[in-house]
Amino acid sequence: MIEVRNLKKVYKVGALDLTVVNDLSLNIEDGEFISFIGPSGSGKSTVLNMIGCLDTPTFGSIRINNQDINKLNKTQLAKFRGENIGFIFQNFNLIPVLTVYENIEYPLIMIQNLKEEERKKRILKLLDEVGMLDQKDKTPDKISGGQMQRVAIARALVTNPKIVFADEPTANLDSKTAYLIIELMKKIQKEHNTTFIFATHDEKIVSNVDRVITLVDGNIIKDERVSK
Amino acid sequence: MKNIFKISYRNLLRNSRRTLLTASLITLGVVFVLVYTALSGNFKNYMIGQITDSAMGHIQIHKKGFVASVENLPLDKNLNKKQLEYLETFLNKSKYIQSYSYRIKFGGMFSNFVTSTNIRLNAINPKSEFETLPMLKNRFEGFESLGKGGIIVPELIASGMKVKKDDTVVLVANNKSGSVNGINLKVAGTINRISGPGGRDGYIHIDDAKKVLRIKDIEVSEIVIRLKDNDMLDIALEELNPILQKLNVNEKPVFEIHSWKKLSPFYNIVKMLDIMNLGIQIILISIVLISILNVMIMSVYERVKEIGTIAAMGTPPKTIVKLFLMEGLLLGILGAVLGSILSIIIVQGLDMIQLTYNFGQESNLILEPVLSIKDIIVVSIVVIFISLLASISPAIKASNLDPVEALRTN
Numbered sequence: 001m002i003e004v005r006n007l008k009k010v011y012k013v014g015a016l017d018l019t020v021v022n023d024l025s026l027n028i029e030d031g032e033f034i035s036f037i038g039p040s041g042s043g044k045s046t047v048l049n050m051i052g053c054l055d056t057p058t059f060g061s062i063r064i065n066n067q068d069i070n071k072l073n074k075t076q077l078a079k080f081r082g083e084n085i086g087f088i089f090q091n092f093n094l095i096p097v098l099t100v101y102e103n104i105e106y107p108l109i110m111i112q113n114l115k116e117e118e119r120k121k122r123i124l125k126l127l128d129e130v131g132m133l134d135q136k137d138k139t140p141d142k143i144s145g146g147q148m149q150r151v152a153i154a155r156a157l158v159t160n161p162k163i164v165f166a167d168e169p170t171a172n173l174d175s176k177t178a179y180l181i182i183e184l185m186k187k188i189q190k191e192h193n194t195t196f197i198f199a200t201h202d203e204k205i206v207s208n209v210d211r212v213i214t215l216v217d218g219n220i221i222k223d224e225r226v227s228k
Numbered sequence: 229m230k231n232i233f234k235i236s237y238r239n240l241l242r243n244s245r246r247t248l249l250t251a252s253l254i255t256l257g258v259v260f261v262l263v264y265t266a267l268s269g270n271f272k273n274y275m276i277g278q279i280t281d282s283a284m285g286h287i288q289i290h291k292k293g294f295v296a297s298v299e300n301l302p303l304d305k306n307l308n309k310k311q312l313e314y315l316e317t318f319l320n321k322s323k324y325i326q327s328y329s330y331r332i333k334f335g336g337m338f339s340n341f342v343t344s345t346n347i348r349l350n351a352i353n354p355k356s357e358f359e360t361l362p363m364l365k366n367r368f369e370g371f372e373s374l375g376k377g378g379i380i381v382p383e384l385i386a387s388g389m390k391v392k393k394d395d396t397v398v399l400v401a402n403n404k405s406g407s408v409n410g411i412n413l414k415v416a417g418t419i420n421r422i423s424g425p426g427g428r429d430g431y432i433h434i435d436d437a438k439k440v441l442r443i444k445d446i447e448v449s450e451i452v453i454r455l456k457d458n459d460m461l462d463i464a465l466e467e468l469n470p471i472l473q474k475l476n477v478n479e480k481p482v483f484e485i486h487s488w489k490k491l492s493p494f495y496n497i498v499k500m501l502d503i504m505n506l507g508i509q510i511i512l513i514s515i516v517l518i519s520i521l522n523v524m525i526m527s528v529y530e531r532v533k534e535i536g537t538i539a540a541m542g543t544p545p546k547t548i549v550k551l552f553l554m555e556g557l558l559l560g561i562l563g564a565v566l567g568s569i570l571s572i573i574i575v576q577g578l579d580m581i582q583l584t585y586n587f588g589q590e591s592n593l594i595l596e597p598v599l600s601i602k603d604i605i606v607v608s609i610v611v612i613f614i615s616l617l618a619s620i621s622p623a624i625k626a627s628n629l630d631p632v633e634a635l636r637t638n
Contacts, residue, residue: 049632052540054540054631054632054635055632074545075544075545075546078539078542078543078544078545079542079544080542081540081541081542082541082542082543082544083542085542086541087537087540087541089537089635091533093533093534093536093537093635095235095534095537095538096242096534097235097238097239097241097242098235098238106538106541107541107542107543109231110231110232110538110543110547111541111542111543111544155541159542
């Protein structure tokens with residue numbers, strides 16, 4: 001469970017203090033499929049970065065599974081992310097010198113230090129789930145954008161994270177591929193009970209999530225459950 | 229570590245042209261240093277060999293004050309029988325000493341019955357002298373050894389006085405008390421001169437010197453010592469010094485001991501060569517440092533987003549440091565290995581070609597550069613260490629990148 005209390009983020013722009021997130025509080029239950037929406041500059045990505053332990057709040061607290069992440073230093077935060085959080089990026093951000101298989105393997109070797117047998121089992125299972133088993137030996141430049149995002153999803157999930165953050169995961173995909181990717185994430189969320197948190201403009205995602213939080217100027221103006 | 233190696237290796241291949249260019253620069257630097265070391269080492273070893281093996285030996289022992297007045301070749305500063313007996317017991321026992329030889333050094337008049345000239349002479353026992361100076365014979369022209377009644381004439385005097393082998397000459401000298409005596413000697417041959425002290429001296433048998441100088445008992449100007457290994461020079465000196473000091477009178481030394489380094493001005497050239505070698509190594513270090521630093525900084529700037537991604541995934545900062553250090557290390561190893569291989573090929577090529585050079589009066593000296601394993605290892609270790617050192621700053625910069633900022637970069 002994620003508990004956010006009185007979250008505030010202020011950036012210094014020259015002599016000015018720019019408040020991007022202002023006194024934001026919310027709870028996110030395990031296994032939720034949730035999206036932050038709002039116009040550009042509303043603070044979606046900043047909230048995602050802070051809850052995702054990438055950025056630190058100016059004020060307020062974030063507890064993830066009873067761990068106060070404000071108390072962790074840089075190395076502890078990295079460890080926490082490696083063990084609990086997965087990221088899916090708008091531009092996929094695969095490591096270009098590694099193959100599809102090696103990209104998914106990366107967090108298991110460099111972060112979780114798993115044995116080869118266990119790694120192979122997990123990777124092949126996920127590659128099968130995301131439909132990329134036959135492309136596993138290709139490098140990212142040899143596959144399409146949709147395929148890259150599938151690999152990115154597999155990489156985000158391979159460490160069995162409790163939470164996956166996805167910042168505009170469909171922005172660089174065509175409608176058909178975007179739809180397939182959303183379906184894939186929904187399927188994985190159901191199978192693994194993983195919490196998925198999106199920051200997006202994409203209506204296709206918004207219409208598929210369980211809960212939509214609307215942000216304007218760093219404030220929550222609407223938090224609604226979507227009935228299916 | 230295997231995976232860090234794999235990723236770093238592939239990152240280097242990502243920009244293969246730049247990697248190749250940097251490795252080539254390092255290779256060039258390594259070749260420059262190793263070939264120069266081999267060439268200067270050859271020249272240095274040749275000259276040291278000439279000095280220690282054909283003129284001076286490794287160490288010389290004199291009576292205190294002899295070296296200061298060596299230009300006058302004083303006979304009143306000779307070592308006497310008692311002192312020699314004392315020294316012999318230690319010289320025979322030392323594990324560092326291969327052999328030693330007694331010499332009487334003196335000056336006289338050399339005459340071919342028509343004209344005469346000054347001559348400086350080393351009176352020797354040929355057996356012990358040749359054992360102590362194994363290359364001395366190489367300087368002889370027209371004969372193998374020296375017997376009683378013979379004189380080896382410096383080539384300049386021989387050509388100036390127009391004397392040749394088997395000619396009879398007269399040697400006239402003053403003894404310690406000032407009285408003059410002379411003996412007839414037969415020219416056994418001539419001797420080439422070499423650089424440094426004693427390089428223009430003639431040679432006679434020690435018994436002939438005793439006769440002309442009217443020395444009844446044994447008495448010598450210097451003891452020339454050959455060590456089993458020139459590298460043991462300092463240790464041997466440390467061993468001999470306290471032995472010589474035991475005979476100090478009223479805390480004033482009776483003996484003086486000098487290594488070839490102190491006696492020969494060539495040692496300054498050796499030191500200069502070593503300083504030049506060091507200078508070239510510093511240039512190499514600068515090349516490696518700047519090349520690797522440049523490449524690694526570029527590498528970090530080009531991969532900011534990628535670094536942000538792996539940091540966001542939870543890669544610990546120290547793993548990011550290791551990734552970049554490994555890249556620098558691999559570049560250094562590549563340059564060191566290629567440079568070493570190329571240097572061995574160049575040095576072997578030079579050995580095969582047998583280039584010649586002139587130094588002072590000596591001509592047609594063959595250039596035979598030798599590359600030692602030690603030099604290759606030392607230069608390679610320095611290059612690899614500097615490569616690592618140059619990668620530290622970019623690696624730390626990469627590990628300190630803020631993931632949020634890094635992920636925003638295009």
